[in-house]
Amino acid sequence: xxxxxxxxxxxxxxxxxxxxxxxxxxxxxxxxxxxxxxxxxxxxxxxxxxxxxxxxxxxxxxxxxxxxxxxxxxxxxxxxxxxxxxxxxxxxxxxxxxxxxxxxxxxxxxxx
Amino acid sequence: xxxxxxxxxxxxxxxxxxxxxxxxxxxxxxxxxxxxxxxxxxxxxxxxxxxxxxxxxxxxxxxxxxxxxxxxxxxxxxxxxxxxxxxxxxxxxxxxxxxxxxxxxxxxxxxxxx
Numbered sequence: 001x002x003x004x005x006x007x008x009x010x011x012x013x014x015x016x017x018x019x020x021x022x023x024x025x026x027x028x029x030x031x032x033x034x035x036x037x038x039x040x041x042x043x044x045x046x047x048x049x050x051x052x053x054x055x056x057x058x059x060x061x062x063x064x065x066x067x068x069x070x071x072x073x074x075x076x077x078x079x080x081x082x083x084x085x086x087x088x089x090x091x092x093x094x095x096x097x098x099x100x101x102x103x104x105x106x107x108x109x110x111x112x
Numbered sequence: 113x114x115x116x117x118x119x120x121x122x123x124x125x126x127x128x129x130x131x132x133x134x135x136x137x138x139x140x141x142x143x144x145x146x147x148x149x150x151x152x153x154x155x156x157x158x159x160x161x162x163x164x165x166x167x168x169x170x171x172x173x174x175x176x177x178x179x180x181x182x183x184x185x186x187x188x189x190x191x192x193x194x195x196x197x198x199x200x201x202x203x204x205x206x207x208x209x210x211x212x213x214x215x216x217x218x219x220x221x222x223x224x225x226x
Contacts, residue, residue, distance in 0.1 A: 034214075034215075036215075042219060042220075043202055043217040043218055043219045043220050044155075044202065044204075044215075044217045045217070046214050046215070049214065089154065089155065091215075098160075098162060099157070099160075100145070100157075100204075100206075100215055101157075102147075102154045102155040102156075103154055104152060104153060104154035105154045105155075
């Protein structure tokens, strides 16, 4: 079946540090891949997405590239800010579009 | 404002009580979902409705029922609440087939069962 595995947190960084949050997936066919972010006390918001192999999603300085050969969709940011502190979820939408599966989430804490 | 609206935002129940979480979206989305979020577990799908008139079980359906009342509304019912159902519940919707495939979430409903 389909599944998403992301690195466990918490991830603690200083402001302006480089961020990587690993995400790998298992799926049949050609799923779409997403990163969602959840700020404290709020619902989930789409951060970025990629719908086919080698696509790069980007938003707010975050990037992730859909790598079919390694079944990965790692999230990166070159210089994090305190305001990036949140929980980040990697997610997969199956090819049929009927099931959106989330990883367990990675908590990021950025200090000044 | 367009989006997904959930009510109530907070609820405390005693074991055995029943309640319904309401969800409505005004984006003309055809598919709607209920998730629960627990520490260290991420989001787990309870039930979903691919279109008006259809519902299907997700990963953790036991103890819940759902109703897709119309295209806009998708409710989640706990018939006899248990402490294990203490969680934050999120409703979400998506327009399948639009090519967009982005799930829009409500703000969440925090439920505590004593």
